[in-house]
Amino acid sequence: MRESQKEIVRSLSLFSSMMEENLDAILVGSFLQRFPASVVLFSESDPADFLYILINGQVELFANANNREGTMTLIRPIATFVLASALVGDAYQMSARTLESSQILMIPAENIRAAMRKDKNFAQKSVLELAACYHGVVRAYKSIKLRTAVERLANYLLVQHRRQGEKGVITLPVEKRILASMLGMRPENLSRAFATLKPYGVAVEGTDVRFQKLNDLQTLAKPLESIDGP
Amino acid sequence: MRESQKEIVRSLSLFSSMMEENLDAILVGSFLQRFPASVVLFSESDPADFLYILINGQVELFANANNREGTMTLIRPIATFVLASALVGDAYQMSARTLESSQILMIPAENIRAAMRKDKNFAQKSVLELAACYHGVVRAYKSIKLRTAVERLANYLLVQHRRQGEKGVITLPVEKRILASMLGMRPENLSRAFATLKPYGVAVEGTDVRFQKLNDLQTLAKPLESIDGP
DNA sequence: AAGCGTACTTGACAATTGTCAAGTACCAAA
DNA sequence: TTTGGTACTTGACAATTGTCAAGTACGCTT
Structure with missing residues (x-):
C-alpha cells in the first residue's frame, strides 16, 4: 500500500x-x-x-x-x-x-x-x-x-444542473441507457421523456443538455428538499 | 420510567x-x-x-x-x-x-x-x-x-404466508388500501391484482387469503432470497 | 335493528409505460 | 476513410396502471 x-x-x-x-x-x-x-x-x-x-x-x-x-x-x-x-x-x-x-x-x-x-x-x-x-x-x-418518469427525469436534470454549477447546460455523466435504468424506465421512454420536456426549455444535444426555461422546468419538476437535497 | x-x-x-x-x-x-x-x-x-x-x-x-x-x-x-x-x-x-x-x-x-x-x-x-x-x-x-404490481403482491403474500406459519391461509395485517399503497399501487389495482391471482389458487375472503395452489403461485412470484428473505 | 360512513369492488376509459421494429447517429477499430 | 457495432431515436402497438363513477359490503354508532 x-x-x-x-x-x-x-x-x-x-x-x-x-x-x-x-x-x-x-x-x-x-x-x-x-x-x-x-x-x-x-x-x-x-x-x-x-x-x-x-x-x-x-x-x-x-x-x-x-x-x-x-x-x-x-x-x-x-x-x-x-x-x-x-x-x-x-x-x-x-x-x-x-x-x-x-x-x-x-x-x-x-x-x-x-x-x-x-x-x-x-x-x-x-x-x-x-x-x-x-x-x-x-x-x-x-x-x-411518488413521481412519474418525466418528473423523475426533470428532477434529475435539476440536481445535475446544481451539481455542475448552474451554468444553464449540463453534460450527462452516463450513457442514456444507464440513465434510463437508473430512473426506472426504458431507453425508448427516456427519449420520449426528453421530448416531453422540450416545451419546458430542455434541449438535448448529444450528451449535453441545455436549459432555456429553468423556471418552467422547476414548476414541472416540483423538487423537494427531502428527495432532491438542499 | x-x-x-x-x-x-x-x-x-x-x-x-x-x-x-x-x-x-x-x-x-x-x-x-x-x-x-x-x-x-x-x-x-x-x-x-x-x-x-x-x-x-x-x-x-x-x-x-x-x-x-x-x-x-x-x-x-x-x-x-x-x-x-x-x-x-x-x-x-x-x-x-x-x-x-x-x-x-x-x-x-x-x-x-x-x-x-x-x-x-x-x-x-x-x-x-x-x-x-x-x-x-x-x-x-x-x-x-424490478417487479410488476401482480408480482409484488404475489411475493408479499408468500412472505406473509411464511411469517404466519405456512398454514395455507393468512390474515392480512393491514387494510387493503394501506397494502395497496405499500405495494405501490391504487386500491382498485390491488383488487384487480387479487383477481389476476385467482387462477393461481389465491382466494380472498375479507381480510383472509387462502392458498390452494402454492406451487403455481410460487412459479408466478419467482421469489428471490435477496428481495424476499430466506 | 337501522342507518351511516368508509372501505372495497367493478366497469369503462384515459394515461403511462413497455415492446417490437426500423432507421439514424456515433464511436472505434481496421 | 471505411466499416461494423452499439447506442439512440421514432413510430406503431400492446400491456400495465391510474382515474372516475357507481354500486356493494362491512363495521360502528345510535
Missing part, C-alpha cells in the same frame, strides 16, 4: 479521523486494482469479502429479478461502496460492474469489521456513513414511488 | 447488551404515550427530536410528493423507528401516523447520540441495526423497480 493511496483513503470522512495505526491495520491485505470497462466486480448474494473504494472511473450497482435488470445507483470517485454488507459480513445486496476503466481499492471486509470492534471512532463514523446511505436509498425509493 | 418498560426496551437487540447505567441514562426524559388511531406523530422535515419505539399497535411511515402519498413501510411491535434520523440528528425523512391505537415510547434523540458517543457497544449495535434498515429499503426498492 503506497503512501499516496493511504492519503486518498484518508480523504474519505469515514477514515479521516482514524488513528494511523488503525488505518494501517485496515489496509493490510488491501489491494489497488485497475479494471477495464464493463467488468462485473461481484454479484448479489456473493459473500461480502471486501469493502470497495472507487478511486477513479465509474461503477454501477445493479440488481436482477425476473429477467429484468435495474441500476440501483452509480458510484463516482472518491467513494466507498457496499459498506453495509462489509460491516455486517453477509452477502452483497447488489451486483457491481465498471462502466469505465476504473481504479478500485479493495479492503478485506474482515479488517473493516475488526476496526469497528476495536475503534470506537470508526464505529461512530460508520453509523453516520450508513445513515447517509440509508438516506440515499430512501430518497430513490420515494422518487420512484 | 417503569421497570417493566425498561425490560421491553432491553428485548430489542439494539439495547440488549447495554450496561444498566447507560440504558438508564438513555431513558431519562423518555416517555411512554398512548396514541389513538390515525394520529400523525411527526412529518418529514420535522427536526428529529425523538427515537420512537412501538410497544403495541401499528404505525405507518409514509411520504408525500406532488399531491401523491405513499406508504414507505409499516412498523409492528416491538420495534424502533427513525433510528437513522435520531442518530444523525437532522430531519425525519418520512412522516408517521398510527394505524391503530398504539403505545409508543419516545426517547430524546440527544440521549441516543450521547450513547453512541459514549458507549462503544451501542455504536456497534447501531451499525448493525442501520445496516438492517438499509437492507430493508434496498429490498423494497428492488421490488418496485
